[in-house]
Amino acid sequence: xxxxxxxxxxxxxxxxxxxxxxxxxxxxxxxxxxxxxxxxxxxxxxxxxxxxxxxxxxxxxxxxxxxxxxxxxxxxxxxxxxxxxxxxxxxxxxxxxxxxxxxxxxxxxxxxxxxxxxxxxxxxxxxxxxxxxxxxxxxxxxxxxxxxxxxxxxxxxxxxxxxxxxxxxxxxxxxxxxxxxxxxxxxxxxxxxxxxxxxxxxxxxxxxxxxxxxxxxxxxxxxxxxxxxxxxxxxxxxxxxxxxxxxxxxxxxxxx
Numbered sequence: 016x017x018x019x020x021x022x023x024x025x026x027x028x029x030x031x032x033x034x035x036x037x038x039x040x041x042x043x044x045x046x047x048x049x050x051x052x053x054x055x056x057x058x059x060x061x062x063x064x065x066x067x068x069x070x071x072x073x074x075x076x077x078x079x080x081x082x083x084x085x086x087x088x089x090x091x092x093x094x095x096x097x098x099x100x101x102x103x104x105x106x107x108x109x110x111x112x113x114x115x116x117x118x119x120x121x122x123x124x125x126x127x128x129x130x131x132x133x134x135x136x137x138x139x140x141x142x143x144x145x146x147x148x149x150x151x152x153x154x155x156x157x158x159x160x161x162x163x164x165x166x167x168x169x170x171x172x173x174x175x176x177x178x179x180x181x182x183x184x185x186x187x188x189x190x191x192x193x194x195x196x197x198x199x200x201x202x203x204x205x206x207x208x209x210x211x212x213x214x215x216x217x218x219x220x221x222x223x224x225x226x227x228x229x230x231x232x233x234x235x236x237x238x239x240x241x242x243x244x245x246x247x248x249x250x251x252x253x254x255x256x257x258x259x260x261x262x263x264x265x266x267x268x269x270x271x
Contacts, residue, residue: 045072048080055086060093069167077200077229092198105153107269112142113150120265121158123254129204130169132158133256133265136215137177141184151191154268155199161271168204170249172259176210183218189225196227203230207246209237 049071056063056071074092078084107114118138123131132154141147158169195203226234237245246259255261 045075045080048075048082052082052086052089055082056089056093059086059090062093062097063089073167073201077196088197088200095198099148100152104156105149107153110146110150110153113146114267114269116140117267119154119268120256121161121268121271122256122266123250123261123263124163125170125205125250125254127204128163128166130158130161130163130166131250131254131256132169132171132268133258134171134173136173136175137179137182139182139184139187141187144186144190147184147187148190148194151194152198155195155202157268157271159199159202168202170205170207171203172207172209172246172256174209174258175212175215178212178215180214185218185221188218188222192222192225192230196230201229203233205249206234207237208234209242209246210239211236 049068052075053063053068053071071089074089075082075085078088116138118135120133121130122133125131162169223231235245243260246255250261252260253262256263256265258265
C-alpha cells in the first residue's frame, strides 16, 4: 500500500513536520477532521487501521478538508488497491514493455528536499493500457517509498523533446492522471513541462479539462530559453540531472 509504514501517531507526525512546510502543528481543525475521518473509514473498512496519518491527511487535503468527500475517495482507493495490486506491489515482470522504453528516471532533490523525477515523453509508446497503468502504479510506489524523512511530495520534469503523434496516448495520459489524482493525492509537488513542441498542445487541450484545480496550479510550462534558469531557481546544480547541466546522472526508476 502506498506510503503506509504502519499507523503513526499525530504527535510523532508533528515532530516530523518540523521540517515540512505545512505548519501542521498549528492546524487544530485539520487534526480534528483527521480523527473523525479515520474513525469513519476504519468503521467501513478495517484495513484502514494499517495506514498512517500522513495518508489520511493527504486524502483530506485533496478534498479541501471535506470529511465526507475525502472518506469516499479514500475508501474507493482502498477497494481499487486490493483489486489492482492484489500482491501488494507491482513486479517488474508485469511491465516489461514499459520498462524497455527507458523513459522514467529518479535522481536528486530540489531545494526543499523533494525527490526529482524525470520522464521523457518522446520515448513513450502506446502499449496495452493495463500494462501502462501497472507501470504508473509501480513508479508512484517506488517514488513514494523513497521520500526523504518528513517529505511527502515529489517534483517532476516532463521532457517532451522529440514528442510526436506516435507518442500521443490520450487514453494512457488520462489513466495516469486519474491514478495520480485519485490514488496518490497530494504526492505531486510541481510539474515542469520542458522542451514542449507545438504539436503537443493538441493532446494537452484534450487532457487539460480532466486535471483538477489543485494539480493545475502545480504545472509550469518552461520556455526553452529559460529552461536552465527556471530549473536552477528550484534545484541546486549539485542535485540537477546532468542532462540539464547539473551534476547527477539519471537513474532508471527500476534501479532506484
